[in-house]
Each structure stands twice: as structure tokens, then as C-alpha cells.
Amino acid sequence: MSPNSLDEQFEAARAGNRRVLGRLLTMVERQDDNAVVVSERAHRDAGQARVIGVTGAPGSGKSTITGHLAAVSGADQPAILAIDPSSPLTGGAILGDRIRMDNNVSSNTFIRSMATRGHAGGLAVAVPDAVRVLDAAGYDPIIVETVGVGQVEVTIAAAADTTVVVVTPGWGDAVQANKAGLLEVADIFVVNKADRPDARGARRDLELMLDLGHRDDWRAPIVLTTATEGEGIDDLWAEVERHTSYLHDSGELARRRCRRRRSEVADRIELGLRDRAHRLIEAHSGEFALDRVERHELSPAAAAQQLLASLIPDNHPED
Amino acid sequence: MSETSGHSPRSADDPEPLRVVLAKLGFDGHDRGLKVVARTLRDAGMEVIYLGLRQTTESIIAACEQEDADVIGLSMHNAGHLTLAPRMVQAVDTAGLDVPVVIGGIVPAEDVNVLIEAGVAAVLGPGASAEEVVAAVKAAVTRQSAAR
Ligand code: B12
Ligand SMILES: Nc1nc2c(ncn2[C@@H]2O[C@H](COP(=O)(O)OP(=O)(O)O)[C@@H](O)[C@H]2O)c(=O)[nH]1
Ligand SMILES: [Mg+2]
Numbered sequence: 001m002s003p004n005s006l007d008e009q010f011e012a013a014r015a016g017n018r019r020v021l022g023r024l025l026t027m028v029e030r031q032d033d034n035a036v037v038v039s040e041r042a043h044r045d046a047g048q049a050r051v052i053g054v055t056g057a058p059g060s061g062k063s064t065i066t067g068h069l070a071a072v073s074g075a076d077q078p079a080i081l082a083i084d085p086s087s088p089l090t091g092g093a094i095l096g097d098r099i100r101m102d103n104n105v106s107s108n109t110f111i112r113s114m115a116t117r118g119h120a121g122g123l124a125v126a127v128p129d130a131v132r133v134l135d136a137a138g139y140d141p142i143i144v145e146t147v148g149v150g151q152v153e154v155t156i157a158a159a160a161d162t163t164v165v166v167v168t169p170g171w172g173d174a175v176q177a178n179k180a181g182l183l184e185v186a187d188i189f190v191v192n193k194a195d196r197p198d199a200r201g202a203r204r205d206l207e208l209m210l211d212l213g214h215r216d217d218w219r220a221p222i223v224l225t226t227a228t229e230g231e232g233i234d235d236l237w238a239e240v241e242r243h244t245s246y247l248h249d250s251g252e253l254a255r256r257r258c259r260r261r262r263s264e265v266a267d268r269i270e271l272g273l274r275d276r277a278h279r280l281i282e283a284h285s286g287e288f289a290l291d292r293v294e295r296h297e298l299s300p301a302a303a304a305q306q307l308l309a310s311l312i313p314d315n316h317p318e319d
Numbered sequence: 320m321s322e323t324s325g326h327s328p329r330s331a332d333d334p335e336p337l338r339v340v341l342a343k344l345g346f347d348g349h350d351r352g353l354k355v356v357a358r359t360l361r362d363a364g365m366e367v368i369y370l371g372l373r374q375t376t377e378s379i380i381a382a383c384e385q386e387d388a389d390v391i392g393l394s395m396h397n398a399g400h401l402t403l404a405p406r407m408v409q410a411v412d413t414a415g416l417d418v419p420v421v422i423g424g425i426v427p428a429e430d431v432n433v434l435i436e437a438g439v440a441a442v443l444g445p446g447a448s449a450e451e452v453v454a455a456v457k458a459a460v461t462r463q464s465a466a467r
Pocket of ligand 3: 063096097
């Protein structure tokens with residue numbers, strides 16, 4: 001009944017065992033020793049699913065849209081990964097995205113809520129792993145919802161094949177501030193809450209922005225939705241599919257995925273190094289180099305250089 | 320290693336946050352208490368998966384499995400607790416889940432033991448302090464993992 005080997009667990013997850021899949025996701029979420037093995041196993045089968053990122057300001061309607069999107073996709077087994085910030089003070093979180101999805105999604109949709117848990121940069125590796133596990137379990141599409149305010153969250157949402165950026169009428173300053181960042185990642189813009197005044201104004205602003213400079217051969221379309229009524233979601237899905245075709249036809253899909261995996265490896269190296277740097281400091285505190293920093297004989301920069309040399313003997317082979 | 324990676328029952332001193340599914344079962348619009356409890360548990364460092372109003376035992380079980388929850392918290396104000404709470408406990412058993420069910424809201428004193436007998440881990444009522452709410456949830460998880 002309870003599958004033991006990893007192969008059996010993935011088999012069970014593929015066969016629709018939600019509990020086993022839930023546990024596998026917990027393992028990668030924790031990024032403990034098990035996570036490496038799970039990720040490894042998942043990677044063998046992953047790469048089939050379309051990954052769609054949905055990002056935008058809190059309250060813009062991402063969850064409502066995401067729930068509808070999973071439904072209109074017509075897929076047998078869609079999955080949703082909904083990411084919300086942990087409280088920096090207590091580490092706790094209220095993950096309330098399911099409320100906005102429950103009424104729309106069918107029972108074959110797998111929804112997982114994830115808190116950012118504040119481990120520095122950890123999310124950048126936990127999320128791709130979670131997507132990988134869902135992918136290997138046969139879910140497709142996989143829709144990742146993140147709050148797109150900070151650079152980190154935007155980056156995570158952008159780690160998708162297709163990134164949907166949600167704005168609302170009068171989206172104003174918060175988004176304006178990160179305009180360049182959003183423009184860069186958006187494959188599709190949604191102006192949600194089109195039932196409110198000035199949705200057309202918001203669309204016009206976006207058009208002007210796009211006129212100033214859009215990327216390569218894909219200009220992000222702008223879709224108006226009223227997610228609470230399910231209006232415009234069919235149009236949105238049609239644009240997602242159009243973008244999927246573009247990705248395939250242009251070869252951009254392979255390039256994107258390649259770039260994504262490279263940056264994931266880089267993120268992991270960075271995390272690992274940071275971890276080792278902390279351990280190095282722990283191990284050497286009170287020792288020679290750090291002691292001399294205390295006595296103002298050695299600068300922090302020079303001490304770092306010395307310690308780093310012991311970590312990575314020859315750190316600039318090319319120089 | 321891959322042989323054991325499947326089921327790591329949670330121990331009480333696990334540093335990762337507890338994951339709690341909070342819901343109202345059936346037609347009962349009193350969600351003020353549940354919202355208070357959600358904030359209380361978040362402030363105690365837990366991850367609250369908030370399902371809100373009009374849930375069914377099935378939707379709660381599904382959420383529990385997908386979210387790999389450690390506890391189910393129900394809030395009941397419509398005098399349906401004697402049927403609904405044991406039904407939830409039963410559903411958890413049937414699904415083969417190893418998750419305690421904690422209850423709050425309006426439960427007359429004489430019903431508390433009936434619910435405990437039926438397998439409910441704890442019952443809290445109006446005026447329960449934040450400390451009591453947090454302690455009840457933690458104790459439920461601790462007892463469950465000790466019973467494994
Ligand atoms: C506010 C209120 C309402 C509001 C609800 C607003 C809302 N969105 O929540 C409104 C006006 C809508 C309302 C309507 C009704 N109400 Co009313 N309502 C109340 C009232 C006055 C307070 C409830 C409350 O919010 N308390 C504050 C919160 C913070 O406390 P709490 O819910 O008890 O939660 C605490 C603990 O119980 C515990 N807890 C609660 N849940 C959980 C969950 C977990 C996991 C844990 C660990 C702890 C926990 O921790 C919380 C913090 O201490 C109570 C009376 C009372 N004194 O409780 C009646 C009461 C609950 N209502 C009652 C009734 C009958 C109704 C109506 C049927 C009235 C009618 N005839 O129209 C309707 C039904 C509406 C519906 N669709 O279900 C009765 C229920 C009787 C019963 N169960 O036997 C009560 C008890 C009043 C009474 N004395 O008759 N109500
Ligand atoms: N008026 C209006 N409200 C909406 C619309 N879409 C979502 N909402 C509401 O906006 C709030 C936030 O929605 P939610 O999907 O949770 O947003 P998220 O925080 O971006 O995930 C909820 O109260 C929704 O009911 C819409 O198209 N029109
Ligand atoms: Mg949301």
C-alpha cells in the first residue's frame with residue numbers, strides 16, 4: 001500500500017496518488033538530503049509539461065485567473081503551485097490562494113501552496129524542483145503563481161515557458177517602479193478587473209510601453225479579463241497556446257529551457273558557496289585572519305581573500 | 320537512501336514550520352473565528368493553508384494530501400459538530416492519513432468528551448487565547464507523532 005522506493009513513489013504519484021505526490025513535494029520544498037535524490041529521479045522524466053508563470057501585485061486576481069486557466073486548459077491533469085511570502089518576523093504564512101481557486105478547478109487539479117520560507121535564495125531552487133516533481137508525475141500544464149513585487153519573485157515567475165503578468169486598472173506606482181523588470185519577463189499581459197473603470201486606459205499604457213521596446217519577434221499581447229466572472233479567460237488561454245506554438249516554432253523553447261537549467265545550476269552553486277562561506281567563518285572565527293581583522297591589522301577584504309583561497313585554491317584560472 | 324525517503328513522519332522538534340489546513344465545513348458562515356485562528360497560527364510560525372467557507376470532507380482531505388498538512392483545524396458554529404466532526408475524523412482514517420483534527424467554535428461543554436471519544440484531538444471555545452490555540456495545535460501534532 002505505501003510505496004517505498006523512489007521509483008514506486010513516482011509511479012504511485014503518476015497513478016494519481018495525491019498523498020505520495022504531496023510528500024515528494026515536501027521533500028524538495030525542504031531542500032534536505034532527500035531533495036537531491038528526488039530531484040534527480042524527477043529530472044529523468046521531466047520536460048514534458050508546459051510551465052506557465054502568473055505574476056502580479058497582491059490582490060490583482062492571480063489566483064482567480066489561475067484557477068480558471070487550469071479549468072479552461074482542458075487538460076486531464078493540470079497542477080498549480082501557489083507561492084506566497086512567509087512572514088519575515090515569525091516565519092509563518094497564511095496561504096489563501098486555494099479559496100479563489102476551489103470553485104473553479106476540477107478535482108483532478110493538483111494544487112500546492114508554498115511559502116517562501118525566507119531561506120536566502122532557497123526558493124530559486126525549491127520551485128524548479130517542485131515543478132520538476134509535478135512534471136515527472138505527469139501533470140501538465142503546471143501553473144506557478146507568485147507575487148510579483150520583488151525581483152526574486154519576478155525571477156521565479158519568469159522561470160517558466162510562458163510568463164503572464166497581471167495588472168489591474170490604475171495599477172500605478174508599485175508596478176511602474178518595476179516596469180522594466182516586468183516588461184522584460186512578460187510574454188502575455190493581463191489587465192484584470194476589467195469590470196472596473198479605466199481598464200482600457202491600463203491597456204493603452206501597456207501598449208505605449210510595448211511600443212517603446214518589445215523583445216525580439218514576440219510582442220506581448222494584452223488580454224482584458226474579469227476573472228471573478230470568468231470573462232476573457234478563454235482569450236487568455238488562446239494567447240497561452242499561441243505563445244506555446246511560437247516557442248516551438250522559433251526554437252525559443254529549447255533556448256529558454258537551456259538558459260533556465262543553467263541559471264538553476266548557477267543558483268545552486270551560489271547557495272552552496274554561501275553555505276560553505278558561513279561554515280568557513282564559523283570554523284575560523286577567533287583564528288588568525290579574523291583575529292587580525294579585529295586588531296585592524298587586516299582589512300575584511302584581505303581576510304576574505306585569504307579564507308576564500310583556502311576554499312577555492314585557484315579561483316581565477318583565466319585571469 | 321531512496322528506500323526510506325518516502326515517509327518521514329514529523330517529529331515534534333522538526334524545525335520546518337507546521338502546516339495547518341483550516342476550514343469551515345458545510346453551510347456555516349461564521350468565519351471570524353477561523354480568520355483569527357489563521358493569524359494566530361501564522362504569528363506562531365506555522366503555515367496556514369486557508370480553505371475558508373463551504374468545504375466538504377472530500378475537499379479538506381484533498382487539500383490535506385496535496386499540501387502534506389500536519390493538522391486539520393475546523394471551526395464549527397452551526398450545531399452540526401456532533402455529526403460533522405466525527406465524519407471528518409472518519410474520512411481522515413479512511414484516506415489513511417496520519418493527521419489530527421482540532422476543533423473550535425460553539426461546542427456545548429457536554430459535547431466535548433463525545434467528540435474527544437470520536438477521535439477529535441482538541442476542542443476549543445469562545446475566548447480561547449492565542450496561547451491556548453497554539454498549544455492545542457502543537458500538542459495534537461506531538462501526540463499524533465508519539466502514537467506512531
Ligand atoms: C458574529 C456572529 C455572527 C456573524 C458572523 C460573521 C462572520 N463572518 O463570522 C453573523 C451576523 C453573520 C451571524 C449569523 C448567524 N449566527 Co451567529 N454569531 C456570531 C457571534 C455573536 C460571535 C461569533 C464570533 O465571531 N466570535 C468571535 C470569534 C473570534 O470567536 P470564535 O468563533 O468562538 O473563535 C474562537 C474559539 O472558538 C476558537 N476557535 C474557533 N474556531 C477554531 C478553529 C480551530 C482550529 C481552533 C484551534 C480554534 C478555534 O478560537 C477562536 C479565538 O478564541 C456568536 C455568539 C458567540 N458568542 O460566539 C453567534 C452565534 C455563533 N451565531 C449563532 C446563530 C444561530 C447564527 C445564525 C443562524 C442566526 C440567524 N438565525 O440568522 C446566523 C447563521 C449565519 C450562517 N450563514 O451561518 C449562534 C449559534 C448557535 C449554535 N451553534 O448552537 C451563536 C452562538 C449565537 C447564539 N448564542 O445563539 N453570526
Ligand atoms: N471586481 C473584480 N474583482 C476581482 C476580479 N478578479 C479577482 N477579483 C477579486 O480580487 C481579490 C483578489 O483576488 P485573488 O485572485 O486572490 O488575487 P491574488 O492575490 O492576485 O491572487 C478577490 O477578492 C477577488 O474576488 C475581477 O476581475 N474583478
Ligand atoms: Mg493569490
